[in-house]
Amino acid sequence: MKWRPVALFDAVRRRWDPLPTAAKLAIAAGVLVLGAVAPLGVSPYWQSVLFAPVGIYVLLALGLNIVVGQAGLLDLGYVAFYAVGAYTTAKLTLPAAHGGAGWQPWLALPVAVVVAMIAGVVIGAPTLRLRGDYLAIVTLGFGEIVRIVAQNTNALGESRGLNPIPHPASVGGLHFTGQPYPYYLLVLTAITLALIVLARLTRSRVGRAWAAIREDEDAAEAMGVDTFRMKLWAFAMGASTGGLAGWIYASKVNFINPPQFELLISILILAAVVLGGMGSAPGVIVGAFAIAFLPEYLRQAAAGRTLLRGLNALTGGNAGDITEYRLLLFGFVLVVMMIFRPQGLLPSRQRAAELLPEEESFATPVTPTVVPTGDASADIVVADAKPAGEPLLELRQLRIQFGGIVALQDVSLVVPSGSIFGIIGPNGAGKTTLFNCVTGVYQPTDGDILLDDASVVGRKQHQVTRAGVARTFQNIRLFPNLTALDNVIVGTDARHGTSVPGALVHTPRHRVEERDGRNEALALLEFVGIARQANNLARNLSYGDQRRLEIARAMATAPRVLMLDEPAAGMNPSEKRGLMQLIRAIRDRGLTVVLIEHDMSLVMQVCERIAVLDFGQKIAEGSPTEIQNDPKVIAAYLGTPSDAA
């Protein structure tokens, strides 16, 4: 049921992907030149259409794409930033007689961008903790608030709007008057800039963090990603692009008023991003172009009049102009796209994988169990360890309560450096809660947690990870649509510091971190024995390999304490033997391992010390032999001792 135009897009993509970078750059430059020159061949009317809505929509869509496509945050109030940019420009550049500051528009440019960015941060900071659809509705609310404020504030012109906004001064041979072509070039420049920014960010620590957040926010936080700050950056980058579009638009049209910044613009831009393909720059450009250009084209063309008659007959309406059907058709397109091609016309490879049917993780290429080589590859970074045997992780009288239920009651533990420490107990005894407390997911009600004599209580999860505690999850939480290699690189990023500015200008630090991260990640994949899977998507790995990948990802943060939550769950005996070797190999590299496990034979063989939890209390602690013979443990947990070893 392949629809032919769609197949065409797929064919383009297939040809494009394998091209060498140089060829891609050359083609891109060619397209750019063509894009700059082509409008000279059309009438001023079409030039003006190419500036707005086409150019402006493309720019806005690229900005929104950072928020929706990269960070996966559904923002329905994106128009607010466009409005902030435009109104800032207007207030700064209007002559004093019209209530403005009389600035030269070029000077207002950076201010408009920065103010929009600040607006993004101001709106983002309180709302980004919300998830999914709540975020959507709150941003929608904010978008409306901005418009209503403009509508009701005298200084912002109320519904009268603001004019006359001056044109920018001439630059080189370009004279910015009422003519559309110079502005078209301006918007083309802005689009090019936005594309470069997007490309650089995507292929950096920041882009990986966004992908990780999109895939599994909790796991991202646990891998040391400062999810809040990264989401805020996405919002700020999207907002500043909106501000830039606002400046260009206001300078061209001279007159702005609230109806130009209605909610519908947000939705149209979203439609453009969805139509083209979330996260895919060429897709978004095609989508925005279609949404902005087609209605204008159809208004003029004969085909449009036929279509109009058809639509009028269908709906029983009597619209005189095809543009009246614009929104109806876009609404329809959104619904149809979600049903038949959710990944968009020109999808990014990765987002396509995310939006297509989710499958239960399954052993795709069934890989034979690989016994870890344990090769001490020089690239793996290991945090400085305390001398073996000294206390590394200490819980003091740890207590946590949810409502009236005490989940952990005054648990004290000392995990010696360089040891393998087991925590056992029946389900619901508080083992995973203890992990969550140590890693900062939950804040303890009382008591203290010390890592290397420094308290980690009160720190956020990503801070605890960076302080040296990394974990895996009971029910494997990888970033399923990232490759195995990228999963591990996200882990190494916890130790790196490149942020948006660094990634934009490619600082030396950025380059070093990119190279090191990649090498370390490869070494870690080798270490856990799944190097051959480096370029496979995590979700396509076999179950056992996924467990190994999760361990590699946690090790990539160079932790001092590695906390494994039921690493052997669902493994067969031979896989378990491999896992035991791996755990020992990890310890031999100087890491301290804490593990929760139900498989008693594994626990008894691999752990040096074991603590037993029952109903939130520690009922025993000691060597495996002591635990196996402890009457309290036998009564509460083990049952007949013969079952164990």
Add this chain to the structure above:
Amino acid sequence: MLLELSDVFVSYGSVAALKGVTLNVDEGEIVTLIGGNGAGKTTTLKTISGLRPVTSGSIRFDGEDIVGVPAHRLVERGLCHAPEGRGIFPGMTVTENLDMGAFARRSRPTPGDYDRVFELFPRLAERRKQPGGTLSGGEQQMLAIGRALMGRPRLLLLDEPSMGLAPTFVEQIFRIITEINGQGTTILLVEQNAAQALKRAHRAYILATGEVVREGKAAELAEDSAVRAAYLGIETET
């Protein structure tokens, strides 16, 4: 023959999860399905109870082809499934959860239905009014089995009832499974704990990567050295 699968294929997208599984369960038996993770055990159960579409092959329950029959219709015919991870409704009380088990019968459950469950699991009786989400793991497992019994099953599908339970508790759950079977309910049991499963079952199938690799009397398989090495975890220090 109460349940017959012949040459059943199931796939997720392009990935084949079951590659021609053939197995059968006789009235009154406990049959166990063992194998590693990703072998297709849970998929087999979900396919039988209509949660996963069959690519090819046939499934007959009580002589009738049930391929394509939606899950909720199968419950009405007496095929009840206590899912992996227990699937307790956390916001409903123990009683309400049990009522859900009788949902398909359209009539209110009788006192006898409750009595049967509370007799098997006295601890549930103590916690009638407690929300399912506040029960311990073991109690939730009891509730899941009890809830499935409320549907008066002819065939009970149990998916990893011992998962995550304390070793003491595991023993107890398996005793109860034997008891339920003794009362006349046929059971198809999926388990990681192969030792216990083989001890309790009459017959067993071993699944690996979506195919049945061994089948036979449970007691015989338990003695088989290859099976012991691969699934019973008779391990040596390496």
Add this chain to the structure above:
Amino acid sequence: MYGVLRLINFAHSEIFMIGVFTSLFAMHAVGVDVADPAKTGFALVGVLVFALIVAMVCSGLAAVAMERIAYRPLRRRGAPRLAALITAIGMSLFLQELFAIRYGRNELGFPRVLAKRQLFAFQGANVRSDKVLVFVAAIVLMIALERFVARSRIGRGVRAVAQDQETAALMGVNIDRVIMITFLLGGVMAGAAGFLYGIFFEVARFNIGFLPGIKAFTAAVLGGIGNVRGALLGGLLLGLLETYGQTVLGGEWKDVFAFTVLVLVLMFRPTGILGESAGRVRA
């Protein structure tokens, strides 16, 4: 409804809008026009009940159709929430524009079927006949809905699906049917609300659903999602806050106020006032 589907149905506003329009058309159909005088006695009851039923039926059917056409394919595929949200936005836009094109973008007037008499004054407040009707009808519908969800067999099915779809299916719950019934119920309620809106504000317009939709959602969030009593409480509270805010800030800020309340509630108490248990369930 959100509680069951975990999905904000933006298009719910348009189901409401359909209720407003169809109750207007129902009145036209029985020959009641804007110019006609208010009715009394049996004629009054007859017209009101007829319009109410037409609105409820049409909105209910529209909601069910929407589920079948747009949402079910997504559910079958196990599509992510983002896809469902975008579908909802698309649906909302489509329906709004369909009505805009068909019936124009201007307000259509409602006939004043019910004379707006002052019944009595209560502590200086003016208690009008239409207000009483709206208030009583809203309460009755709420109680009926809550009873239905809490007591009936289908209601239990709805709650089970809300908590765990797959297990619900294993218990013999027909998920497709339960979800359809949920949409139907939501649609019927929205239709009734549309009718009441029409009686009270006496206008119909294509984009009439947007603000009430946002406010209804705010009310639901404020009261605690997935909780009928909470929704009622939230609705009352929001109404009071809005009226208060209006007198302090002036009428043109009224809608800003509603949005601000929404933002604040979501930020500080996303489970709402009565939403403690629902919040825990979802966690």
